[in-house]
Amino acid sequence: MARRGIREYDAKRIFYRMMPQYTGEKIKFDIMPILVDPGTEIEKLPEENPWLHNMRLVVKPDQLFGKRGKSGLVLLDASFEEAANFIRQKMGKSAKIGQVKGKLTHFLVEPFIPHDSEYYVAIKMEADADHIYFSTQGGVDIESVWETVKEVSVSPLEDQEFDSEPLLEGLSAEEKKLLAPFLKGTYQFFLNHDFVYFEINPFTIVDRKIKVLDMVAKVDDTAAYQNVGVWDFGEFPEPFGKDPTPEEAYIKSLDEKTGASLKLTILNPEGRIWTMVAGGGASVVYADTIVDMGFGKELSNYGEYSGDPSTELTYLYAKTILSMMTRSKHRSGKEKVLIIGGGIANFTDVANTFTGIIQAMKEYSDQMKEVGVRIYVRRGGPNFKAGLEKMKEVGSEIGIPIKVYGPELHMTSIIPMALRDEGKGVN
Secondary structure (H helix, E strand, C coil), rough: CCEEEEHHHHHHHHHHHHHHCCCCCCCCCCCCEEEEECCEEEEEEEHHHHHHHHHCCCECCCCCCCCCCCCCCCCEEEEEHHHHHHHHCCCCCCEEECCCEEEEEEEEEEEECCCCCCEEEEECCCCCEEEEEEEEEECHHHHHHHHHHHEEEEEECCCCCCCCCCHCCCCCCCHHHHHHHHHHHHHHHHHHHHEEEEEEEEEEEEECCEEEEEEEEEEEHHHHHHHCCCCCCCCCCCCCCCCCHHHHHHHHHCCCCHHHCCEEECCCCCCCCEEEEEHHHHHHHHHHHHHHHHHHEEEEEEEEEEEECCCCHHHHHHHHHHHHHCCCCCCCCCCEEEEEEEEEECCCCHHHHHHHHHHHHHHHHHHHHHHHEEEEEEEECCCHHHHHHHHHHHHHHHHEEEEEECCCCCCCHHHHHHHHHCCCCCC
């Protein structure tokens, strides 16, 4: 599992859409937020959203960073014309958030809600339980009043209903009548749609209706298949300040042209450990295992190829990784390590994908020998025996140390072998 942040815009749209069913229609939201990006024709927005001219507005960047107000990036109580001018002035400009610099490219537009009170709710998934937090003193300085935050925990081994009364103790009967279904519905929403972190800070109550002001959300990215029709935001946004490298952009362009999945994130191009992992779940397991062993700073990349990509696509994917891996020797003088791993495939033809990888390995054999590379392979699935035999043969052919394993070896057992050179595979 990887915890991936989503835009506030997407979190709110999903939440607003789903909450009526989780509260028995007791909690409803009338107006959806608007996302403005560089391709948006701002002047045409009121045609589909006439409320833009009838209400005062809030505008803020929506790029996975907080403290926007303290950074002078939030416009409050604005007319549509003021909001449009604010976006035009900020769009594409650089901003520094903490120590991170990046360009402003996405803005959230929604109604401005005058209010007196501010509440806080957050839910965090941990290994032991889901932790639910609530306070009647929400806002940007929630940390400074953390003593007001109440907490309940719901164990994954117990009935996943929870008693909201401990959180609402001391509130009026009218507040409890509204907040109890809201908190319970929010938790069911969190639980049923694979969120791992969800925070509304603050929300308020106006005319006996809940109004959400700011929201932060993270999901388990391996659960996308369980949320078809709910998660409708497409690709996960990149963290603020992280512009894709040419290699990442190239792999993304390949991914967009196929029904298979090709993903690549560069973590440390100067690292010693590189991976080509088949399967999204396996890629998470491999990366976590490498980090758990204390080699996180040496992990160069994170990604996957899955969904039975063609030989040509796998060749292009492997070639991209090998081109980066072989640009220079490692600063320590040690050999670099390439782990070609994965679980036991259901329908990906191992022999076909390995044919593409082998083609790239032959093309970069001289460069691999020059910088020093050892390769470890573990794979199972359709035609895995033929694929592994090809890997053994190419090792002898190009003169690169390759150790090869099938499903008789546990999926992650190859990692300590690769990192400690304890393998007993066949070259």
